[in-house]
Amino acid sequence: MTDTPNDIQRLLDIMARLRDPEGGCPWDVEQTFASIAPYTVEEAYEVADAIDRGDMAALRDELGDLLLQVVFHARMAEEAGEFAFGDVVGAICDKMVRRHPHVFAGASVEDAEAQTREWEAHKRRERAAGGDADESALAGIARGLPEWQRAVKLQNRAARVGFDWPGPAPVIAKLEEELAEARAEFEAVAVAPGDAAASRRLEDEIGDLLFVAANLARHARVDVGSALRRANLKFERRFRKMEALAAHEGRALEDLPLAAQEALWQRAKRSEADPAG
Secondary structure: OOHHHHHHHHHHHHHHHHHOOOOOOOOHHHHHHHHHHHHHHHHHHHHHHHHHHHHHHHHHHHHHHHHHHHHHHHHHHHOOOOOOOOHHHHHHHHHHHHHHHHOOOOOOOHHHHHHHHHHHHHHHHHHHOOOOOOOOOOOOOOOOOOHHHHHHHHHHHHHHOOOOOHHHHHHHHHHHHHHHHHHHHHHHHHHHOOHHHHHHHHHHHHHHHHHHHHHHHHHHOOOOOHHHHHHHHHHHHHHHHHHHHHHHOOOOOHHHHHHHHHHHHHHHHHHHHHHOO
């Protein structure tokens, strides 16, 4: 293990060099907070992917990429005279100490659930101290979150004041109801394909369907992002197997009719159940 403070300083020095208008990298020099933000989000997802795959070497690298994003933003802020990397570190250290009085200030907390409630109370007090007058139970949920994640946060906040389904059964019933409404709007769009109002209603119903699906995952204590990543990986794995099966038979997947493609899909699924197949 190397000396962490020196490692951090080396990274800060590298970023300063990259951002040097005279001898730095042209690409790095021309970036802004807005242009870098999508990369920051992407790197966070790549960290999650490495964790899902249990790949510790990849996790080390992806955490480095994510740290680079923090350093990049801090460097641009320092150039603008706003704050520097040290201020970022100081702010998060202060916040962690402030929000964990049961660890650092001799307070007591019953369990993790009670700590979650206290954490939210700390956040509300901090927002109020900062001049945020929004007292809603939904206050402070970032609009920049992926919408599936924001949906779950909205649902969790509402549940804390008692506005929640009593269990998964009524959520499943609601999901079936929303599916029926989406089906009806599909039929309306099919009758009037150029009707903008019908298209908006269909979008609304699909949104309701997805919102309830996220709520079902919440009741099942399933992380929506993790579940969707697993579903994506499963689809990709099986689709690539389909392509390989078609190529083994001397055929291109795109040249096959849908029925033949479906048969390959079923073979791909069976091959997962039977590793020797």
